[in-house]
Amino acid sequence: MSRLVVASIGPASSVQDGGRLGAQRYGLTVSGAMDRLSLAAANTLVGNDPFAAAVEIGPFGAAFTARDGAVRVAISGAPRNADVAGSPLAMDTSVTLKDGETLTLGFARGGAFTYLAIEGAIKGELVFGSLAVNARAGLGSPYPRPLQAGDELSVDAASGASELRIDLPKPVSGPIRVVLGPQDDEFDDANKALFLNSDWKISATSDRMGYRLEGPAIKHLHGHNIVSDGTVNGSIQVPGNGAPIALMMDRGTSGGYPKIATVITADVGRLAQTSAGTAFRFKAVSMAEAQDEARKFAQAIRALPDRLRSADTVALNIEALSDANVAGHAVNAVDAGTWQVTAEP
Amino acid sequence: MAATLPPPRLLPSGDSAVTVEFSRTIDDDANQRVLALDKALAASPIDGITETVPTYRSLLVHYDPGKIGFDALGEKILPIATRPLPPATKARRWRIPVAYGGEHGIDLKDVAKTLNTTPDDIVARHVGGDYKVAMIGFTPGWSYLSGLDKSLHMSRRQNPRLLTPAGTISIGGIQAGIQCLAAPSGWHLLGRTPVRTYQLHRNPTFLTEPGDRVTFFAIDHKTFDELDRAAEAGELVAEQVVA
Numbered sequence: 116m117s118r119l120v121v122a123s124i125g126p127a128s129s130v131q132d133g134g135r136l137g138a139q140r141y142g143l144t145v146s147g148a149m150d151r152l153s154l155a156a157a158n159t160l161v162g163n164d165p166f167a168a169a170v171e172i173g174p175f176g177a178a179f180t181a182r183d184g185a186v187r188v189a190i191s192g193a194p195r196n197a198d199v200a201g202s203p204l205a206m207d208t209s210v211t212l213k214d215g216e217t218l219t220l221g222f223a224r225g226g227a228f229t230y231l232a233i234e235g236a237i238k239g240e241l242v243f244g245s246l247a248v249n250a251r252a253g254l255g256s257p258y259p260r261p262l263q264a265g266d267e268l269s270v271d272a273a274s275g276a277s278e279l280r281i282d283l284p285k286p287v288s289g290p291i292r293v294v295l296g297p298q299d300d301e302f303d304d305a306n307k308a309l310f311l312n313s314d315w316k317i318s319a320t321s322d323r324m325g326y327r328l329e330g331p332a333i334k335h336l337h338g339h340n341i342v343s344d345g346t347v348n349g350s351i352q353v354p355g356n357g358a359p360i361a362l363m364m365d366r367g368t369s370g371g372y373p374k375i376a377t378v379i380t381a382d383v384g385r386l387a388q389t390s391a392g393t394a395f396r397f398k399a400v401s402m403a404e405a406q407d408e409a410r411k412f413a414q415a416i417r418a419l420p421d422r423l424r425s426a427d428t429v430a431l432n433i434e435a436l437s438d439a440n441v442a443g444h445a446v447n448a449v450d451a452g453t454w455q456v457t458a459e460p
Numbered sequence: 461m462a463a464t465l466p467p468p469r470l471l472p473s474g475d476s477a478v479t480v481e482f483s484r485t486i487d488d489d490a491n492q493r494v495l496a497l498d499k500a501l502a503a504s505p506i507d508g509i510t511e512t513v514p515t516y517r518s519l520l521v522h523y524d525p526g527k528i529g530f531d532a533l534g535e536k537i538l539p540i541a542t543r544p545l546p547p548a549t550k551a552r553r554w555r556i557p558v559a560y561g562g563e564h565g566i567d568l569k570d571v572a573k574t575l576n577t578t579p580d581d582i583v584a585r586h587v588g589g590d591y592k593v594a595m596i597g598f599t600p601g602w603s604y605l606s607g608l609d610k611s612l613h614m615s616r617r618q619n620p621r622l623l624t625p626a627g628t629i630s631i632g633g634i635q636a637g638i639q640c641l642a643a644p645s646g647w648h649l650l651g652r653t654p655v656r657t658y659q660l661h662r663n664p665t666f667l668t669e670p671g672d673r674v675t676f677f678a679i680d681h682k683t684f685d686e687l688d689r690a691a692e693a694g695e696l697v698a699e700q701v702v703a
Binding site: 136137138139140141142143242251252253254294295296297298341342343344345346347349350367368369370374377378379380402403405406408409410413 | 477519604666670
């Protein structure tokens with residue numbers, strides 16, 4: 116066994132995985148990664164199951180040091196500068212940290228959460244099938260709380276496998292898609308239109324429980340008290356002050372405010388990665404479209420291994436060049452979508 | 461063959477869950493239908509359903525849209541949800557010890573004052589209730605109880621407290637509650653129980669299930685301390701009444 120020591124880490128960073136299923140009926144929320152696609156990409160790079168436990172790193176910087184042997188890791192998610200012993204590391208690639216080497220990550224340059232997956236996954240005690248930290252319920256392993264400097268993760272010694280990068284599907288852009296309901300009939304047409312046609316910003320006071328949305332006040336037809344009913348990841352509830360809250364992974368399992376709409380599964384991670392203060396909109400889609408997108412999203416995650424490439428050519432990776440700031444603005448003139456660095460085995 | 465019951469509303473909760481709503485208000489008949497549907501789906505699972513979450517007046521059904529679509533699932537749920545209720549089976553009953561008043565129930569005196577009576581009378585009315593676990597939600601093990609004596613119905617506090625102790629026994633609106641973990645609450649705190657409705661590494665992890673019956677009995681604060689230590693060590697300290 117090797118150890119990965121947390122040399123430094125900011126708030127809102129914790130061990131997360133695919134989440135804790137089956138106990139919402141007892142008030143135990145799902146938790147798990149805010150951006151499941153990025154978690155899956157990082158895990159796929161080091162040969163783990165897509166929803167294995169990894170470190171979810173919040174918007175601030177972090178550093179991890181390998182001890183008692185080499186440790187193979189990968190990063191995906193919100194882009195940030197990264198280096199290992201002074202050599203830049205591109206996003207969406209794996210790297211093996213030699214004993215004593217440190218991986219240093221800067222602040223997120225957009226989005227919020229970056230995932231650090233570790234070959235063989237993080238070891239810990241499963242509760243309802245999950246290591247995910249749910250600080251309020253005192254759950255999570257190896258630490259039932261956000262990570263702190265000095266914490267140690269027991270991990271497998273690096274396999275020595277050659278390093279990989281992953282060509283992720285082109286990110287979806289445009290509005291965050293929602294299905295109206297379950298309580299859209301608690302709002303009149305004018306207020307539903309106000310919700311769908313206004314610019315929204317995520318408040319800085321948001322967290323893993325919920326994203327508070329700043330924009331116009333949404334008014335209820337019959338007041339804001341409904342009888343508590345069940346919530347899902349992406350439920351958008353409207354409390355008495357009219358400022359919607361999108362419920363995220365650490366949400367309460369039930370809530371007593373009308374829910375005007377629900378973010379589609381394929382876009383929950385996109386919402387999670389929307390930076391505080393960035394304007395965005397919602398768009399209502401049909402149930403058929405939402406379910407089609409959910410199936411495509413699940414398929415995209417299953418197909419991630421097909422997108423692995425050798426990392427030998429990583430020096431030509433645009434993001435690596437950009438991160439290292441050696442290519443300057445010249446890189447920006449290249450369309451990332453057509454810049455093919457072929458390294459298929 | 462008995463006539464079928466009126467159909468519930470099927471409300472989309474995104475692309476992977478449906479809220480099966482039997483009523484818009486707190487209503488014991490609706491809650492019985494929620495729990496009956498929950499039981500029926502557990503007994504004969506529909507392929508694609510991943511998890512069900514009973515609440516007062518609706519059942520939230522989580523499902524995998526890769527296995528079943530919204531319309532197909534609705535068609536399978538409706539006939540089950542409109543079946544006449546099966547004859548009531550004997551529910552499990554828990555007797556829950558409560559240390560009322562003092563530091564453990566800081567609102568007891570104020571509740572008595574508001575209702576123009578004595579703290580002892582409030583305790584007697586609370587202990588006299590025959591409750592049912594209508595749902596568990598918000599935080600792990602928080603059991604929402606129906607069956608609160610009508611004379612104890614009162615609106616919630618104007619200013620919710622940001623933190624109330626683990627084990628709090630409280631009332632709010634027409635509901636009573638057993639709270640497990642320390643949490644924010646706008647309810648009136650009558651007492652505390654040493655019983656943990658949720659405790660990791662204990663079998664069972666969760667004490668209460670929706671549909672369970674609950675009664676309370678008063679204990680003094682010294683007994684609370686003794687039972688609290690026993691509960692911390694993993695004992696249930698709630699008495700299960702065998703029907």
